Amino acid sequence: MIQIKKADSSHVAGISKVCSDGYWATYRKIRSEEYIKRNIKEFYNLERIELEVTETSREWGGYLVAVEENEVIGAVGGGMTNETAGEVFVLYLNPNRRNEGIGTLLLKALTKQQKEEFNATEQWVSVAKGNQKGIPFYEARGFVFKKEQKAYGNSEGENYIALRYFREI
Numbered sequence: 001m002i003q004i005k006k007a008d009s010s011h012v013a014g015i016s017k018v019c020s021d022g023y024w025a026t027y028r029k030i031r032s033e034e035y036i037k038r039n040i041k042e043f044y045n046l047e048r049i050e051l052e053v054t055e056t057s058r059e060w061g062g063y064l065v066a067v068e069e070n071e072v073i074g075a076v077g078g079g080m081t082n083e084t085a086g087e088v089f090v091l092y093l094n095p096n097r098r099n100e101g102i103g104t105l106l107l108k109a110l111t112k113q114q115k116e117e118f119n120a121t122e123q124w125v126s127v128a129k130g131n132q133k134g135i136p137f138y139e140a141r142g143f144v145f146k147k148e149q150k151a152y153g154n155s156e157g158e159n160y161i162a163l164r165y166f167r168e169i
């Protein structure tokens with residue numbers, strides 16, 4: 001049985017693995033190896049995730065995880081960017097577990113948190129231009145394209161583009 005729960009320290013290694021594996025599977029063909037390695041190292045190291053499951057707030061609601069037989073198979077996290085706008089900051093699955101409805105369960109749990117705890121009325125997400133493993137999912141869940149912007153995580157000389165998507169919740 002798959003359970004969605006708020007992550008704690010026992011899930012840190014699983015979150016790191018799912019996000020790192022998911023990140024490689026998503027970006028291998030659309031980003032440089034250097035970009036991928038740099039971002040995985042920055043965001044999905046154990047020390048950072050340990051802090052991110054213990055120190056949560058309105059701006060960072062913590063990780064929510066999908067767990068099956070004690071194994072983390074997906075993770076989501078987000079926060080509020082103003083009074084009414086929630087943001088999906090991170091959403092990854094074990095790459096072998098896509099298209100089973102797990103992403104929808106995770107997004108639902110994050111949306112419930114943002115609406116009930118933080119009074120969100122809208123939700124935003126940045127998706128990499130060209131990410132065909134993410135964009136159709138968000139569109140199927142009612143997000144609409146708003147604008148393009150420079151990708152967060154670009155270093156000097158990189159010009160990757162992120163697409164901003166929005167929905168009312």
Ligand SMILES: CC(C)(COP(=O)(O)OP(=O)(O)OC[C@H]1O[C@@H](n2cnc3c(N)ncnc32)[C@H](O)[C@@H]1OP(=O)(O)O)[C@@H](O)C(=O)NCCC(=O)NCCS
Binds near residue numbers: 026101131134141
């Ligand atoms: C995005 C992701 C988390 C979605 O989770 P998932 O469990 O695979 O998605 P679900 O099974 O819940 O599918 C939800 C919907 O998306 C649709 N969908 C998913 N991928 C699709 C695709 N490639 N083309 C068309 N529709 C697609 C499904 O049809 C489904 O819609 P429906 O229920 O109305 O039929 C997952 O696919 C993933 O890890 N992708 C790679 C990582 C990524 O891009 N993360 C987002 C970074 S911002």
